[in-house]
Amino acid sequence: MTSKPHKKHAKLAVPEGGRFHRSEFAILGAPCDIIQNFSQQLATSLSPDHHIGYVDAAHNSEARKDVFTTVYSDNIDHHALTFQDEAIDYRFRSLFNTSDAVLINGNHFKAAKQIVLINEKKRASLERKLDRLTNVTLFVLDDGQQEVFSFLEEHVDDYASIPVFSIKDVEGITGVLKHEISSKTPGIKGLVLAGGKSTRMGQDKGNIDYHGKPQREYLADLMSGFCEETFISVRNEASVFDTQYPLIADSFHDLGPYGGILSAFRKDPNSAWLTIATDIPLLDKKTLDYLIRHRNPSKLATCFHNPETGFPEPLITLWEPRAYPVLLQFLANGYSCPRKVLINSDIEELKIDRTEVLSNVNTQDELASILPKVNA
CATH class of the missing domain: 3.40.50.300 (P-loop containing nucleotide triphosphate hydrolases)
Known part of the structure; x- marks a missing residue:
């Protein structure tokens, strides 16, 4: 009887550094x-x-008397x-x-x-x-x-x-x-989170034209000025649309934006990832520039405080590589909400003057109300 050949481990990107830390x-x-x-x-x-x-x-060995592990x-x-x-x-x-x-x-x-x-x-x-x-x-x-x-x-x-x-x-x-x-400060890569089903909108939110092009392309263009590479997050490899940007298909399925963020880190755990939801039409270059200039790589993430919710806003967030194991740990504990991770972590939370920049559009009514602001 011949033994079965040993199956190799999956090819995964490995975090840089040594036994204890990247530095x-x-x-x-x-x-x-x-x-x-x-x-x-x-x-x-x-x-x-x-x-x-x-x-x-320790230089002096001590016998453990504690019965607890x-x-x-x-x-x-x-x-x-x-x-x-x-x-x-x-x-x-x-x-x-x-x-x-x-x-x-x-x-x-x-x-x-x-x-x-x-x-x-x-x-x-x-x-x-x-x-x-x-x-x-x-x-x-x-x-x-x-x-x-x-x-x-x-x-x-x-x-x-x-x-x-x-x-x-x-x-x-x-x-x-x-x-x-x-x-050792990681470079920044960008990810447009465009893998949602757009059920409430009734049409692909990433394809809505606010600025003369599909919204996912507009955001990717905006991010490219700040990122080494920019990607568009999609649900699966069967997603088809015209784009000049490479795609990252969800390898963590049915988790919404959380799965997109984790899939980006799985592709490259050594970069910081600037992730932006595709449904925020009022985001501009000035806001992104402010976020990047106030980045704190010693924190888990840098994001804006949303005064309307009283919580950190995950729609526009720069996640450091140290966020990857934390995101996985939250998932292992049954949580798949980026905001919950931000709330319960050491983050850099920035004030924002124009809170309307954080407005996200999920329904036809919200679309109708936001269009005058986009064209203002």
Whole structure:
């Protein structure tokens, strides 16, 4: 009897980054207490503009007496979560999803990038860990050190171009890290959410001509000035209409706009996605420009506050890549409402002067009432 051939996994776009985060730095080359204090100084200097995570290991093993597998505690000024999980590697990225970067004690863990401390006490230890120096960002001279160890020159790529700082120059070091973090700010892709059934309207809302062309084309043209690429979201691959823009068919079915957003992230989880509903005819370039200029990539999303509803408005939203796992988690918990995700997440919510820009048109009566405003 012949065994069945192994079926390969589905081809999925993979989020960029390392084990813990898309922007992670292992700090190694010094005793752990120095690494811990140095990490705290860097995080303090980087805040409040950036949220920094930290990874370390306990140095004294303690036998667990707790019978609970997971313990959550609300400690007033912070939350504490303790849990047992043998497959923790697959959860690290989710645990640090709200961080802009993660600093890691490199004496215990590897990371995609490294900051090398030059400390005489750890000279021999560092020489044994040269295989970990795959992408060195900085050399940092600890107190009393005058130069980088000579053995690093022949083992570190681009050695001559790597900056060297004194450990006391926290401002200079954080300046480099800020540049590294900002260089990881994702590009923006655009998505016109045009996959609805338009049941209440009685005709395809994306095909309505408000501005001399189908509305989905007008919005796509508008977004193209702000996005690296622009797509139109459709229910399925059988959708047929004339367009110069590539389509993204829903791979999360029967979820409305939520499915369109998730399908975009499934296609590219490393970009931010500017998503706009096809049924908002008063949207203009000025409004989009304001949204993009006030983008906060440290948040889950940037959107407008709708004073009429008192809630964030999901019709025009710039979702950061960190939104993807959160959207999936909400879906797993039975929620498929973009507004609910925004309400219950850390977002940048902007004021809007012209609230009529947020007007969406779903019925023939609403269409009749909006046309005079479009043509005004």
